[in-house]
Amino acid sequence: MKIKPGYILREVMDIFVIIGVGSEAYSPNEILSLNETGAFLWRILEKGAEKPELAAALQREYDTDPQTAERDVDVFLEMLRGKALIDG
């Protein structure tokens, strides 16, 4: 799965803001942002990755266990799907 074209992530004053740069991507009444961990996963998803790879990356980078990483990746991906930010 991968971040859909037309979305970019920018860090502004410690806030990770998702910006829609195409007419289809633009959501006029919402500001979407991520925490630091979410931004970490977003950057992996920009290149494309599946759930196991995302969970493994979380474990390498952060102090967390496999079960927590897998569960949180699931929840996070559902959040992104809910806003139609990812393909796959």
Next chain:
Amino acid sequence: MKKYEAPELFVDTFAADTM
């Protein structure tokens, strides 16, 4: 190894006429 915080997506909604 960084301190872990669950990844989150924040959605702030505002009225169109605030812009």
